[in-house]
Amino acid sequence: MAAIAKIHGSHREGLSKAVRQNLLAWAYIAPSALVMAVITFYPQIYQVWMAFTDFGAANIRPENPPDFVGFRNFVRILTNDMPAIQYYDFGRLLLFNVVWTVSNVFLHVVLGVAIALALNAKGLLFRRVYRVIFVIPWALPSYITALVWHNMFDQNYGAINLLAAKVNDLFRGTFLGAAYGPTADWLSQFTWTPIYSGLPERTNWLSGAVIIPIDFLPFLPLAFYAVLIANTWLGWPFMTVVATGALQSIPYELYEAAEVDGAGKWRQFWSITLPLLRPAMVPAIMLGTIWTFNQFNVIYFISNGEPQGMTEILVTQAYKIIQQYQLYGLAAAFSIVVFFILLIITLINNYVTKATEAYDVA
Amino acid sequence: MSPKLRKAILRQIGLQAFLLLVTAVVMFPVLWVVSMALDPRNISRPNELQLIPPGASLESFRVILFEPFGLTREGIYFGTLLKNSLVVSLGTAVMTVALGASAAYAFSRFRFIGRQVGMLSFIILLMMPSTGTMVPLFVLMSRIEIGGEQLRRTLFGLMIAYASSALPFAIWNLKGYFDTIPKELEEAALIDGASLTGAFFRVILPLSLPALAVTILFSFMSGWTEFMMAWVFLEDPERTTLAMALRSISGGGQHSAPWSEFAAMSILMSLPVLVLFFLFQRWIVSGLTVGGVKG
Numbered sequence: 175m176a177a178i179a180k181i182h183g184s185h186r187e188g189l190s191k192a193v194r195q196n197l198l199a200w201a202y203i204a205p206s207a208l209v210m211a212v213i214t215f216y217p218q219i220y221q222v223w224m225a226f227t228d229f230g231a232a233n234i235r236p237e238n239p240p241d242f243v244g245f246r247n248f249v250r251i252l253t254n255d256m257p258a259i260q261y262y263d264f265g266r267l268l269l270f271n272v273v274w275t276v277s278n279v280f281l282h283v284v285l286g287v288a289i290a291l292a293l294n295a296k297g298l299l300f301r302r303v304y305r306v307i308f309v310i311p312w313a314l315p316s317y318i319t320a321l322v323w324h325n326m327f328d329q330n331y332g333a334i335n336l337l338a339a340k341v342n343d344l345f346r347g348t349f350l351g352a353a354y355g356p357t358a359d360w361l362s363q364f365t366w367t368p369i370y371s372g373l374p375e376r377t378n379w380l381s382g383a384v385i386i387p388i389d390f391l392p393f394l395p396l397a398f399y400a401v402l403i404a405n406t407w408l409g410w411p412f413m414t415v416v417a418t419g420a421l422q423s424i425p426y427e428l429y430e431a432a433e434v435d436g437a438g439k440w441r442q443f444w445s446i447t448l449p450l451l452r453p454a455m456v457p458a459i460m461l462g463t464i465w466t467f468n469q470f471n472v473i474y475f476i477s478n479g480e481p482q483g484m485t486e487i488l489v490t491q492a493y494k495i496i497q498q499y500q501l502y503g504l505a506a507a508f509s510i511v512v513f514f515i516l517l518i519i520t521l522i523n524n525y526v527t528k529a530t531e532a533y534d535v536a
Numbered sequence: 537m538s539p540k541l542r543k544a545i546l547r548q549i550g551l552q553a554f555l556l557l558v559t560a561v562v563m564f565p566v567l568w569v570v571s572m573a574l575d576p577r578n579i580s581r582p583n584e585l586q587l588i589p590p591g592a593s594l595e596s597f598r599v600i601l602f603e604p605f606g607l608t609r610e611g612i613y614f615g616t617l618l619k620n621s622l623v624v625s626l627g628t629a630v631m632t633v634a635l636g637a638s639a640a641y642a643f644s645r646f647r648f649i650g651r652q653v654g655m656l657s658f659i660i661l662l663m664m665p666s667t668g669t670m671v672p673l674f675v676l677m678s679r680i681e682i683g684g685e686q687l688r689r690t691l692f693g694l695m696i697a698y699a700s701s702a703l704p705f706a707i708w709n710l711k712g713y714f715d716t717i718p719k720e721l722e723e724a725a726l727i728d729g730a731s732l733t734g735a736f737f738r739v740i741l742p743l744s745l746p747a748l749a750v751t752i753l754f755s756f757m758s759g760w761t762e763f764m765m766a767w768v769f770l771e772d773p774e775r776t777t778l779a780m781a782l783r784s785i786s787g788g789g790q791h792s793a794p795w796s797e798f799a800a801m802s803i804l805m806s807l808p809v810l811v812l813f814f815l816f817q818r819w820i821v822s823g824l825t826v827g828g829v830k831g
Contacts, residue, residue, distance in 0.1 A: 198732065200648065202638050202639070205635065205638060206635035206639035206703075210700075210703055213696050213700040214700045216676075217669060217676060217700065218661070218664065218668070218669070220672040220675070220676060221668060221669075221671055234679070289558055292551055295547075295551055297544065297548065298548070304555050304558075304559065306814075307562055308558065308562060310562055310566065313810050313814065314806050314809070314810065315757060315760070315761040315806060315809055317762075317763060318782070318802050321782065321783065321798075322565055322568075322569055324786070325786070325795065325798070326568060331795075333564070415821055464662075464663065468665050470666070470764065489666070492665060492668075493667050493670075496670060496671060502671050505667065506668070506672070509667050509668030510668070512665045513660075513665065516665075
């Protein structure tokens with residue numbers, strides 16, 4: 175900004191030009207600014223006001239204004255003082271939301287980069303075919319994907335359990351299937367047995383009963399792994415696409431030079447590929463983090479927070495406060511809390527990125 | 537066979553095996569839906585994993601397209617649902633791109649008072665969860681009456697709500713793209729006697745086709761598959777959108793249909809999105825990366 179002011183010759187000329195520019199700029203913005211003021215900014219301000227009231231369904235009529243309650247909504251949200259809302263526990267929601275985001279983004283990035291590397295390998299056959307197929311999970315609307323995965327996790331007729339049965343059939347009679355037998359609720363009494371006894375065919379993926387597959391992660395029920403599988407299925411292609419773009423821009427001469435210098439493949443990966451991928455991956459990871467943190471569709475339509483709210487994330491909880499309980503003031507406060515959490519995550523993300531920036535080669 | 541050739545062949549086999557495995561995982565849900573949709577036996581659920589079920593037919597597609605949905609007493613046809621969805625999604629797309637492009641241009645080209653505050657507020661809005669916009673819009677649009685009806689309950693109201701949440705991203709994304717177009721191009725047009733508005737329409741917009749296409753596609757898609765707000769805002773069953781109907785027949789609820797029909801409808805709703813996505817793929821990728829990085 176300062177630099178621009180300096181360029182404009184004399185002070186007066188600069189001033190009049192600045193005024194003209196301002197008017198012109200505002201003329202361009204006026205229509206959208208006006209509409210946005212009405213449909214975006216005003217509602218946001220209104221929301222902040224609502225967060226400090228006990229706004230409920232009865233207060234929608236303007237002649238029946240809600241009572242001002244100060245910070246009570248926020249206090250109730252943070253201290254779990256919400257007897258009306260089933261299974262509400264803010265600490266659990268936040269912890270689960272963070273675990274959900276970190277585990278997803280980690281898997282998406284690792285899988286995405288690994289597959290991008292394979293796709294980028296020299297002399298790969300059918301490269302174009304794979305590229306088209308691998309974009310499908312990203313291209314499909316996540317709403318429809320989520321409904322389909324919910325259906326696939328059905329206990330009796332879902333594709334996942336039918337697939338397990340098919341695999342068991344395939345191995346029946348072989349040494350692997352020696353101790354074969356139907357193993358309902360296999361995952362609830364999860365123990366490592368040396369003998370392969372067939373995959374569980376009747377796994378109750380999304381049941382209301384709490385099934386904890388891994389003992390030292392008692393807050394993650396089986397349904398978590400179900401939604402994690404579904405969201406990983408639809409999340410990695412974006413990372414692959416971004417990584418592919420970055421990989422293609424790495425000049426091949428760099429690898430040749432490294433080879434001449436005697437660097438092995440592994441060394442080349444750590445010293446050339448990874449540092450040059452980083453600038454493209456960082457914004458993608460940020461975007462992925464925000465998307466996953468607020469991934470409403472996958473959670474709401476697959477597990478719907480079951481069992482006992484253990485797989486609920488903050489946005490699905492906010493939606494239930496609106497849709498099921500009609501506590502609009504409370505929901506407004508809740509959304510503001512979610513916003514601040516996202517802001518903190520973004521700032522941390524930014525900080526970590528900046529702190530490691532010296533690592534960049536490009 | 538030379539050792540070098542053998543190594544190359546082994547490497548190719550390894551890569552192909554890995555990529556085929558990924559292909560299998562990617563295609564599994566897709567094939568599952570296709571096979572469900574083709575199942576003609578009119579059983580409510582499949583009980584075996586088969587790609588082409590015995591006697592496959594397109595019956596379920598016929599039912600979805602031409603038989604009424606039991607969402608109202610008289611039944612509601614696919615055509616009506618499609619019309620509702622198209623009105624909302626196209627309306628959202630047009631509104632978003634028209635308003636977004638002019639605002640983004642100003643943010644990209646002019647230095648004016650309030651510019652930085654404006655840009656900052658868009659970032660903040662991007663982080664606001666969609667439930668945050670939903671509550672105030674619900675209340676405010678319930679209070680506005682158009683033709684004796686609450687705005688909230690109309691498709692036009694829904695369109696406004698979608699545009700409200702789509703605009704911040706659209707402006708952010710378009711501004712990032714406009715930033716990459718050299719200023720000299722406009723200056724050349726101005727010297728040739730074009731007005732600034734003329735330059736915007738004849739130079740900038742044609743050059744920004746990729747970013748505009750992405751904006752249109754994204755806002756169209758958000759309207760096409762949005763469920764959250766539509767479910768809470770609309771009350772008249774005649775205004776049901778495709779997304780709402782799909783959820784209703786997907787099982788659990790009182791309107792749940794055979795799985796073959798759910799699958800057929802999923803395919804019908806996904807196909808246009810898939811086609812648009814592949815048409816615009818190159819632009820989507822560049823648009824997202826350029827718009828995201830530039831400040």
